[in-house]
Amino acid sequence: MSALSSEQIIQQIRQLVGKVYTDPEDLKFYGCDWTRQFSPAPLAIALPKNIAEVLALVKFAYAERVALVPSGGRTGLSGAAVATNGEVVVAFDLMNQIIDFNPKDRQLVCQAGVITQSIHSYAADQGLFYPVDFASSGSSQIGGNISTNAGGIKVIRYGLTRQWVAGLKVVTGEGKLLDLNKGLVKNATGYDLRQLFIGAEGTLGLIVEATIQLIRPSNDLHVMVLGLAEFTGIMAVLQLFQQKIDLTAFEFFSDNALDYVTRHNKISRPFAEPTAYYVLLEFESVADHQLNQALALFETAVEDGLIVDGVLSQNQTQAQNLWKLREYISESISPYTPYKNDISVKISRVPLLIEEVDQLVTEHYPDFEIVWFGHIGDGNVHLNILKPDTMAKEDFFARCKKVSQWVFELVEKHDGSISAEHGVGLLKKHGLGYSRSDAEIGYMKALKAVFDPANILNPGKIFPDS
Numbered sequence: 001m002s003a004l005s006s007e008q009i010i011q012q013i014r015q016l017v018g019k020v021y022t023d024p025e026d027l028k029f030y031g032c033d034w035t036r037q038f039s040p041a042p043l044a045i046a047l048p049k050n051i052a053e054v055l056a057l058v059k060f061a062y063a064e065r066v067a068l069v070p071s072g073g074r075t076g077l078s079g080a081a082v083a084t085n086g087e088v089v090v091a092f093d094l095m096n097q098i099i100d101f102n103p104k105d106r107q108l109v110c111q112a113g114v115i116t117q118s119i120h121s122y123a124a125d126q127g128l129f130y131p132v133d134f135a136s137s138g139s140s141q142i143g144g145n146i147s148t149n150a151g152g153i154k155v156i157r158y159g160l161t162r163q164w165v166a167g168l169k170v171v172t173g174e175g176k177l178l179d180l181n182k183g184l185v186k187n188a189t190g191y192d193l194r195q196l197f198i199g200a201e202g203t204l205g206l207i208v209e210a211t212i213q214l215i216r217p218s219n220d221l222h223v224m225v226l227g228l229a230e231f232t233g234i235m236a237v238l239q240l241f242q243q244k245i246d247l248t249a250f251e252f253f254s255d256n257a258l259d260y261v262t263r264h265n266k267i268s269r270p271f272a273e274p275t276a277y278y279v280l281l282e283f284e285s286v287a288d289h290q291l292n293q294a295l296a297l298f299e300t301a302v303e304d305g306l307i308v309d310g311v312l313s314q315n316q317t318q319a320q321n322l323w324k325l326r327e328y329i330s331e332s333i334s335p336y337t338p339y340k341n342d343i344s345v346k347i348s349r350v351p352l353l354i355e356e357v358d359q360l361v362t363e364h365y366p367d368f369e370i371v372w373f374g375h376i377g378d379g380n381v382h383l384n385i386l387k388p389d390t391m392a393k394e395d396f397f398a399r400c401k402k403v404s405q406w407v408f409e410l411v412e413k414h415d416g417s418i419s420a421e422h423g424v425g426l427l428k429k430h431g432l433g434y435s436r437s438d439a440e441i442g443y444m445k446a447l448k449a450v451f452d453p454a455n456i457l458n459p460g461k462i463f464p465d466s
Contacts, residue, residue: 002064006086009066010044013088016056021045030091031069031083033076035427037397042069042083049094051169051177051208057090058206059175061456069458070202072144073115075136077340078425080148080201080461087459090206092143098122099209106214107166107183112143112207119212129217131158135327143207149199151421153326156377157248160421162198167211170197172204173452183211196447201423202458204451218248218284222291223319224298227275227309232351234279236306238377241281244293249282250377251326257371257384258325260332267324271309279307280326281377282319329373337387338371339400341407344380345416353414357383360406365399367391380420383407408434424462432464 002009014020021030022044031040048054061068067087074081083089092113100109106128110119116137123130132145134152144150146168150161158164167183180194181187197204228234234252241247255274262269270278285291294312301307313319345353354372361368367388374381385403387396408418412434419428419435432441445463448455460466 002066004064004066006043009064009088012060012064013044013046013057016060017046017048017053019047019049019094021047030071030074030089033074033079033081035077035079035082035425038079038082038084038426040083041086042089043086045071045089045091047091047094051171054090054095054171054206054208055175055177057088058171058173058456061088062173062175062454065454065456067456067459068206070143070147070206072113072141072147073136073139074144075140076144076148076423076425077342077427078148078201078419078423079427080423080425080458081144082426084426085460092141092208095208096141101126105183107211108214109167109183109209109211110142111209112141112146114142116140116142116145123214124217126214127217128214130164130212130214132161132164135330142210142212146198146207146210147200147202148421148423151375151378151380153249153251153375155375155380156250157246162195164213165194165198165210166213168194168197168207169209170205170207173454173457177208178205181211196451199423201425201461203448203461205457220285221248221282221316221319222285222294223280223282223313223322224294225270225311225322225325226279226281226298226301226307227271228277228279228307229275231277231354233306234277234376235347235351236304237279237281237301238347240301240306241283241294241297244297245283245290247281247283247377249280249375251280251374252376252381253278253280253326253329253373254371256369257329257333257373260336260371261325261328264332264335265324265328267321267328270311270322270325273309275308278325279376280322326373329371333371333384333386337393337396339385339387339397339403341383341404342380342420342422343383343407343411343416343418344378344420345411345414347377347379349414349416350376350379350381353410353416354381356410357407360410361385361403364406365403368399375420379416404431411435426461429462429466430464432462 030045031042069083069087071091095111095113371384
């Protein structure tokens, strides 16, 4: 803890950083993320405009033992960007420039505060493509994406954020600037420190600049939505299509999830008759034979009794409308105070995990409505439980804490992860041991001590005893 008073800390920071907020509304806005389960209580909000200001701020914080919480677009769902204990929030909103682009390397260099959608748009303007995409791309920032190793809807084809980070500049907890990998495709010179900072939730260093790899865009994307009577058919459909087609997405959702979407967004159902489950798959069709192959696979799935009905997009507008059936789920259930859990297991174990969770929750809390959806093609499913109308929020969340423990125990049994893509933060740190061994946690803490010896960077996050 710093020996300086709050007023002294704020005064010093104002001399180092061009813009500092202390208004209560700003503290509330910048001090939280989308979890809304923690009360923000930061001391101040610092908005640096360049690397020099970040370095000066961190060096001061290291010398005076001032805790810093990095903040991107504040779209996180784990509490990693929440400041609850008088920390100084470092918001990267003003570091929002694309600095450089090299068409030969297909790489762009940008500051940490660049909005993800801006990278998508910039890449498209160059005739290229950045494949990491998700619902919050219009407000999330690339630094936050990297800090949480964001996934999203294209992971089955393109992988996670870490696959597309060719270089990083980070400021460690001692105020040292590291320039990692420098955009190289091949670099066999020892440890790849770049990868340590990806997914570290700002606990090892503050990401200030990134070199992002781009690729050619996909052409002639088609979307299919398939209806299934049984959940087990989903995995069979995935295996069937993957044998012949390189899928760019494979998503699933339950009928009650679709019901919320259609009621709240005035969107039509894909078929006349409802089915218990739905699969949305996307594939690239640059030649007629690929589209014909997909249609043949559809017919095979019908003949084998795997699917009940299906629809194929005929143009990009139809494809976008079909995607809305999946992408609008979170927005549609948000008024019902959902308890959310983001988990993953091997693809082959998903059906059993979902069956066991359903049985466990229904047995103990039969009045809970479960809404399932997710990126099932890479083993990531989202469990959502909606609060009964007659139940108080406090009682609901108390019961959901018990549900979390049961779910984590099942995830551990199946050698899965308690957090597939949302990170650990504050929300899941007490469950870290379900996915990481004591030895792993010990080494993670040792790494934290190396890069942040004074424990000023996002303290209290990830580790259960912090």
